[in-house]
Amino acid sequence: MAPRKKAxxxxxxxxxxxxxxxxxxYVTINRLLASEKWVIHTLEVKAALGDIESAYVRVGRARSxxxxxxxxxxxxxxxxxxxxxxxxxxxxxxxxxxxxxxxELSSRLEDAINRRVALLRESVQLKKQAPEDRQGQAEFxxxxxxxxxxxxSLMQEMRAGEQTLFDIREKTTNRLFMLTVVTLAxxxxxxxxxxxxxxxxxxxxxxxxxxxEQSARNSEESLRRLTGRxxxxxxxxxRKFSRELHDSLGQYLAGAKMNLEMxxxxxxxxxxxxxxxxxDHSIAxxxxxxxLLHPPLLDEVGLSSAAKWYLEGFAQRSGIEVKVxxxxxxxxxxxxxxxxxxxxxxxxxxxxxxxxxxARAEVALQLSADQAILxxxxxxxxxAPEVLDHFQTAGTKSGxxxxxxxxxxxxxxxxxxxxxxxxGTLILVTMPLAERTGRAPETVAAD
Numbered sequence: 001m002a003p004r005k006k007a008x009x010x011x012x013x014x015x016x017x018x019x020x021x022x023x024x025x026y027v028t029i030n031r032l033l034a035s036e037k038w039v040i041h042t043l044e045v046k047a048a049l050g051d052i053e054s055a056y057v058r059v060g061r062a063r064s065x066x067x068x069x070x071x072x073x074x075x076x077x078x079x080x081x082x083x084x085x086x087x088x089x090x091x092x093x094x095x096x097x098x099x100x101x102x103x104e105l106s107s108r109l110e111d112a113i114n115r116r117v118a119l120l121r122e123s124v125q126l127k128k129q130a131p132e133d134r135q136g137q138a139e140f141x142x143x144x145x146x147x148x149x150x151x152x153s154l155m156q157e158m159r160a161g162e163q164t165l166f167d168i169r170e171k172t173t174n175r176l177f178m179l180t181v182v183t184l185a186x187x188x189x190x191x192x193x194x195x196x197x198x199x200x201x202x203x204x205x206x207x208x209x210x211x212x213e214q215s216a217r218n219s220e221e222s223l224r225r226l227t228g229r230x231x232x233x234x235x236x237x238x239r240k241f242s243r244e245l246h247d248s249l250g251q252y253l254a255g256a257k258m259n260l261e262m263x264x265x266x267x268x269x270x271x272x273x274x275x276x277x278x279x280d281h282s283i284a285x286x287x288x289x290x291x292l293l294h295p296p297l298l299d300e301v302g303l304s305s306a307a308k309w310y311l312e313g314f315a316q317r318s319g320i321e322v323k324v325x326x327x328x329x330x331x332x333x334x335x336x337x338x339x340x341x342x343x344x345x346x347x348x349x350x351x352x353x354x355x356x357x358x359a360r361a362e363v364a365l366q367l368s369a370d371q372a373i374l375x376x377x378x379x380x381x382x383x384a385p386e387v388l389d390h391f392q393t394a395g396t397k398s399g400x401x402x403x404x405x406x407x408x409x410x411x412x413x414x415x416x417x418x419x420x421x422x423x424g425t426l427i428l429v430t431m432p433l434a435e436r437t438g439r440a441p442e443t444v445a446a447d
Contacts, residue, residue, distance in 0.1 A: 010198040028176055038169045044095055048095055049155055049162075067127050070127065070131060089106075102162070123140040256278040303341060307345055311345075323362045326365045327367040333367075344429050356381060358424060361376065372433060374431075414430055414431035
């Protein structure tokens, strides 16, 4: 997966994780709030029981004070506290509506309190009618004892039930709270890690882009220098061919023309033979120039034959002994590959002749199913290490011939390397064959 795709996946994963953690936190917090509501509900039930008990105690204390002292203040307190009990019982019924067991206990408690309050009212009424009837008051007290006991038992049972619910709900609340904290912490840590991965991948992509841009700028600068140098060499080559055509071929043709004119006027057979010789020289010179521009053997019989022809002529002209090891089936090479390898061979041998001071050279062409390998080695003084280092890194401080060879090979999808030897230098070119086109390569075939 490409670095940019990985960065996008990491960022999308972080966003998705944050979204999912937000949803999980929302659901958990809602459950936590619901659990808190039930905790509060339990506390409200316990508070309602306390309010009922408090109101009942006030009613009982006011009745006792009135029966004992007969003071109207206690009677007024009784009349004020007794009406509050039904409202508090109603609130207890509302709070326990969701719990069948507590609702049943609440109904029983309400019945017991109503019976006990009724006895207290009768006691107060008896005090009003017969203030000195102590036996009647004692009877009311006796009848109220079991009711009070029932009330106390019911309240304790309801409190115990609510306490059990409170413990359960409190544990649930604590568990949900911890779950929320852990969920948010884990999601936050994972999101930070994914964002860190996204940042590292983006940084790596930016660094790679900067390196590529720097390499492109270096290549562009090298290409500008190479283009300028090539234009200079092109002009020099044109001047060279112009001189060759003028000094050799042109002179031969001018001499042939003069001889033909003299033959036309004097009819001397020697002039005709000399003219034929001049024309033979012209034809040979024309072939030489043509071969230098583009060897016809390369198209006619393939790279091996053209290279052998060129190497024979090079050895004769330069006096350098050339050891040749060429694959015989090079005719199947694609035309661009064959031409590229031939130009590398020409330029390499030219450099050996001009710069290496080597007395011998070796040329080898190896072919396999998917690549061609050309090796050209000399046994001269070699290339200076700093020049070779600059050429390998940026292509600078090297001759236009080396840079031109490298650019030509790179355009064909191959690799061009210069390796120092002891002694001398090795030019190593590796060219892919059918891989670039995806079809059978166009070959240089013999007629």
